[in-house]
Amino acid sequence: MIDLKKLKLDDARALLEHGAHQLPEPDESSQAYLQAVIDKLCELSQKDPLTGLANRRFFNNVLTREIEVVARSGEPALLLMLDIDHFKAVNDTYGHQAGDTVLQAVAKTLIKCVRPMDTVARFGGEEFVIILPSCQGYYGHQVAERIRESLSAMKIPISSGVTIKITISIGGAYAPRWVRSTPELWVDRADLELYRAKSEGRDCVCIEPQPILSVSAEEKHLLFGPLSLGDPAWIENLASESSVGSSGSAMNRVN
Numbered sequence: 001m002i003d004l005k006k007l008k009l010d011d012a013r014a015l016l017e018h019g020a021h022q023l024p025e026p027d028e029s030s031q032a033y034l035q036a037v038i039d040k041l042c043e044l045s046q047k048d049p050l051t052g053l054a055n056r057r058f059f060n061n062v063l064t065r066e067i068e069v070v071a072r073s074g075e076p077a078l079l080l081m082l083d084i085d086h087f088k089a090v091n092d093t094y095g096h097q098a099g100d101t102v103l104q105a106v107a108k109t110l111i112k113c114v115r116p117m118d119t120v121a122r123f124g125g126e127e128f129v130i131i132l133p134s135c136q137g138y139y140g141h142q143v144a145e146r147i148r149e150s151l152s153a154m155k156i157p158i159s160s161g162v163t164i165k166i167t168i169s170i171g172g173a174y175a176p177r178w179v180r181s182t183p184e185l186w187v188d189r190a191d192l193e194l195y196r197a198k199s200e201g202r203d204c205v206c207i208e209p210q211p212i213l214s215v216s217a218e219e220k221h222l223l224f225g226p227l228s229l230g231d232p233a234w235i236e237n238l239a240s241e242s243s244v245g246s247s248g249s250a251m252n253r254v255n
């Protein structure tokens with residue numbers, strides 16, 4: 001049996017206190033205290049410290065789960081990748097602190113633009129991602145445009161009397177329905193669209209058209225079994241020649 005009172009939790013406690021996390025009094029119940037430390041550490045491990053948004057690890061978990069849901073339910077889900085335009089110039093002109101303030105303001109606005117069921121995360125640097133489950137084609141473009149407009153309308157105060165404005169480029173791709181795929185391919189397709197938005201002049205939205213697939217009931221049924229080498233199933237890969245959509249992504253049947 002571990003004597004919980006002898007456990008050394010100084011580093012964990014310091015980490016949590018630094019992040020202003022409230023812990024119960026250690027004397028109350030050692031088990032409750034330890035559980036609270038574990039819960040708070042879990043919470044911390046899923047958040048981006050600067051913006052308070054979900055971090056990349058949390059995003060990857062949601063994305064992996066969502067791609068499975070879409071493959072089996074056929075419900076459309078959209079992944080948006082967002083990148084602040086010319087963000088380096090913000091840092092270079094106003095300083096890194098001002099850049100951080102901009103990232104925090106963008107995060108707050110993103111949360112306001114989406115539904116509670118959507119996941120907004122910081123992907124890294126000045127890049128954000130949003131997963132929109134149950135998102136029909138027409139709605140996806142609307143929501144992405146709403147986000148772009150909301151962000152470009154912001155006046156962000158960075159010091160007394162100084163406000164700045166930013167624009168954002170957005171790329172999006174739908175998870176393939178009734179098809180086994182990987183989170184990496186989904187991210188790659190959204191990233192290609194983001195690249196397109198940047199090269200089309202920035203401050204715009206580019207979303208890959210949803211691939212139209214006809215899949216039989218028997219083929220749908222195959223998606224419910226575990227996939228092992230040699231199993232017949234619909235899979236997505238980027239390298240194939242029988243391309244669907246504009247990004248070079250393709251759906252193949254393998255036997």
Ligand SMILES: Nc1nc2c(ncn2[C@@H]2O[C@H](COP(=O)(O)OP(=O)(O)OP(=O)(O)O)[C@@H](O)[C@H]2O)c(=O)[nH]1
Pocket residue numbers: 050083084085086087088089091095096097098099100103124125126198202
């Ligand atoms: N303030 C601040 N800056 C960051 C952070 N993470 C990354 N950056 C900066 O983000 C900038 C990204 O610059 P680039 O990749 O050149 O992109 P950009 O200037 O936005 O240009 P485009 O994306 O092509 O429109 C770099 O200057 C990084 O230092 C952060 O956490 N805080």
